[in-house]
Amino acid sequence: MCGIIGVVGADDALELLLGGLERLEYRGYDSAGIAIQCADGALWRCRAADGTRSVAALQERCGVAPEGATTGIGHTRWATHGAPVEGNAHPQVDCAGAIAVIHNGIIENHVALAARLRAAGHTFTSGTDTEVLAHLIEEHRDRGLDLADSVTAALREVTGAFSIGVLDASTPGQIVAARRVSPLIVGRADGETYLASDIPAILERTRDLVAVEDDQVAILTAEGLVLRDLDGALVEPTVLSVDWDVETAVLGGHPDFMTKEIYEQPEAIRATLAARRSEDGRVVLDELHLTDDELASVDRVVLVGCGSSYHAALLGKHAIERWSRLRCEVDIASEFRYRGPVLDERTLVVGVSQSGETIDTLQALREARRLGAKVVAVCNVVDASMAREADAVLYTRAGPEISVASTKTVPAQVVALELLALRLAQVRSTMDDAAVAEAFAALAMLPELVAKALKGAEHVRDIAASLHGSRDYFFIGRHVGYPVALEGALKLKELSYLHAEGYPGGELKHGPIALIEPGTVVVAIVMGDELREKLLSNVAEVTSRGASVIIVHSEDDEEAASFGDWSISIPAASEFASPVLSIVPLQLLAYHLAKLRGLNVDRPRNLAKTVTVE
Numbered sequence: 385m386c387g388i389i390g391v392v393g394a395d396d397a398l399e400l401l402l403g404g405l406e407r408l409e410y411r412g413y414d415s416a417g418i419a420i421q422c423a424d425g426a427l428w429r430c431r432a433a434d435g436t437r438s439v440a441a442l443q444e445r446c447g448v449a450p451e452g453a454t455t456g457i458g459h460t461r462w463a464t465h466g467a468p469v470e471g472n473a474h475p476q477v478d479c480a481g482a483i484a485v486i487h488n489g490i491i492e493n494h495v496a497l498a499a500r501l502r503a504a505g506h507t508f509t510s511g512t513d514t515e516v517l518a519h520l521i522e523e524h525r526d527r528g529l530d531l532a533d534s535v536t537a538a539l540r541e542v543t544g545a546f547s548i549g550v551l552d553a554s555t556p557g558q559i560v561a562a563r564r565v566s567p568l569i570v571g572r573a574d575g576e577t578y579l580a581s582d583i584p585a586i587l588e589r590t591r592d593l594v595a596v597e598d599d600q601v602a603i604l605t606a607e608g609l610v611l612r613d614l615d616g617a618l619v620e621p622t623v624l625s626v627d628w629d630v631e632t633a634v635l636g637g638h639p640d641f642m643t644k645e646i647y648e649q650p651e652a653i654r655a656t657l658a659a660r661r662s663e664d665g666r667v668v669l670d671e672l673h674l675t676d677d678e679l680a681s682v683d684r685v686v687l688v689g690c691g692s693s694y695h696a697a698l699l700g701k702h703a704i705e706r707w708s709r710l711r712c713e714v715d716i717a718s719e720f721r722y723r724g725p726v727l728d729e730r731t732l733v734v735g736v737s738q739s740g741e742t743i744d745t746l747q748a749l750r751e752a753r754r755l756g757a758k759v760v761a762v763c764n765v766v767d768a769s770m771a772r773e774a775d776a777v778l779y780t781r782a783g784p785e786i787s788v789a790s791t792k793t794v795p796a797q798v799v800a801l802e803l804l805a806l807r808l809a810q811v812r813s814t815m816d817d818a819a820v821a822e823a824f825a826a827l828a829m830l831p832e833l834v835a836k837a838l839k840g841a842e843h844v845r846d847i848a849a850s851l852h853g854s855r856d857y858f859f860i861g862r863h864v865g866y867p868v869a870l871e872g873a874l875k876l877k878e879l880s881y882l883h884a885e886g887y888p889g890g891e892l893k894h895g896p897i898a899l900i901e902p903g904t905v906v907v908a909i910v911m912g913d914e915l916r917e918k919l920l921s922n923v924a925e926v927t928s929r930g931a932s933v934i935i936v937h938s939e940d941d942e943e944a945a946s947f948g949d950w951s952i953s954i955p956a957a958s959e960f961a962s963p964v965l966s967i968v969p970l971q972l973l974a975y976h977l978a979k980l981r982g983l984n985v986d987r988p989r990n991l992a993k994t995v996t997v998e
């Protein structure tokens with residue numbers, strides 16, 4: 385997820401761009417850049433890559449604008465393709481440096497397009513997917529099309545997601561923007577026109593805003609905005625009415641980052657899946673950098689992680705064993721290296737970590753490498769320590785996760801591990817192409833199913849209100865429901881400070897059921913698998929001892945709902961998708977109970993977003 389901004393007709397264009405990038409930093413910050421159109425039309429570009437302070441570094445480096453600069457574009461990056469270095473910072477330019485492009489999204493067919501453009505003589509200078517756009521537009525400009533038609537023609541060749549802004553040295557006083565999937569807002573004021581990824585970046589300048597819709601091209605000049613579709617036909621703008629203050633706008637209208645990130649889960653999954661399947665059906669994990677032979681030589685997989693990442697690993701284990709038929713163990717990272725793990729060069733050790741900096745997981749991977757295993761990092765931050773030290777990396781693309789409690793990165797991690805499982809299955813021929821295609825199609829449905837689960841969980845706030853005052857919670861599940869129970873309990877503990885335990889449903893009778901009494905709350909995650917009846921028996925056991933029960937169940941299993949005092953339905957889905965869907969209402973339950981207790985959901989006590997102490 386990146387942030388883009390642009391302006392036409394403003395005497396303070398540079399200040400507006402730099403200030404807007406500050407508001408967009410939460411969308412990504414590993415590098416930043418601007419391009420300004422000088423009075424003579426030439427483009428002046430300035431970029432910086434300085435970890436979490438790239439925008440500040442840009443402000444220090446590019447503080448004085450060229451004479452007469454009133455038009456420009458800016459970008460703050462969350463790297464997905466290409467390391468977070470200055471050369472990969474946006475704007476990216478064409479061969480002549482006369483066309484500058486800023487981009488949020490993923491150009492899925494960038495490899496094929498770049499190959500064609502190189503063969504036609506174009507020279508590339510970055511490792512980004514975005515640079516392809518600059519050269520495509522250049523190609524059409526060279527054919528004599530104007531900027532808007534060149535951008536339109538280029539976008540008709542592109543698959544993937546984008547919101548872009550384009551400057552052209554030979555088209556003064558104009559920015560051409562466009563959008564597909566990734567958000568794009570355009571604003572108008574007297575003699576000035578703006579573009580941004582979202583409202584906060586330009587809200588201080590105008591409330592006269594429109595949303596650019598999918599496959600629309602926006603032509604911005606100081607006089608105004610013209611909106612066209614990819615066929616060149618004029619379209620009516622979608623007017624936005626905004627009564628937010630700027631602070632609320634940074635949160636996209638949500639009350640806090642946790643809510644925002646819970647509702648970003650569909651996009652986090654969609655981005656993690658993007659460009660990961662080739663035209664001929666192969667799973668494409670291009671940053672994995674392990675050859676088919678290296679993957680085929682693997683005879684065992686060990687997953688290590690902490691907290692929510694450990695829970696995601698438990699779900700990934702199921703897919704790896706089921707699809708690749710490889711033995712797969714899962715360790716809590718802080719325990720892993722003390723058990724004297726038996727590893728060798730045929731063991732694949734995968735560290736799962738949102739931050740890529742958790743020292744327990746980092747140390748586990750270092751030990752795995754010392755013992756000769758192949759090491760892969762699954763993380764959400766490009767070039768994090770784990771990514772740099774591992775033999776290979778598989779990035780989730782959930783965008784920055786600001787709230788301390790992990791939400792959107794958990795389904796992204798599960799999906800990344802399922803993609804790894806499919807890749808292993810392909811090189812080991814344990815799944816044929818049809819089976820891989822079927823599994824991939826089911827994964828592609830997940831964003832829509834998560835959005836439906838979010839919609840179906842709107843009454844969780846009322847359940848939380850009914851439970852306000854309860855002090856003891858058990859979350860129970862069986863098989864793939866058990867990691868869900870663990871994650872639900874962790875969310876409740878870290879957000880509401882209430883005691884909660886996640887347990888395999890079959891374990892209660894081995895002791896913990898002694899704790900069940902009137903007032904105890906039990907949350908049962910009922911999957912539609914062969915363990916359904918056994919889990920419902922566990923529910924009956926706790927109900928008979930006075931527990932209050934919440935049933936999380938598939939929408940096609942209304943009978944299960946009757947076993948509880950409250951029920952939450954999730955969309956019917958496979959055993960590989962249902963766990964991710966089941967986590968959604970548990971995130972919201974923890975959130976609402978914490979809010980009812982007046983707690984800070986983004987910054988819970990005693991916690992840190994990244995734990996860098998052992």
Ligand code: AGP
Nearest residue numbers: 691692693737738739742789790
């Ligand atoms: C989860 O909500 C917590 N924030 C915590 O358990 C977290 O998952 C754990 O510290 C691991 O962090 P990582 O994914 O960055 O390695």
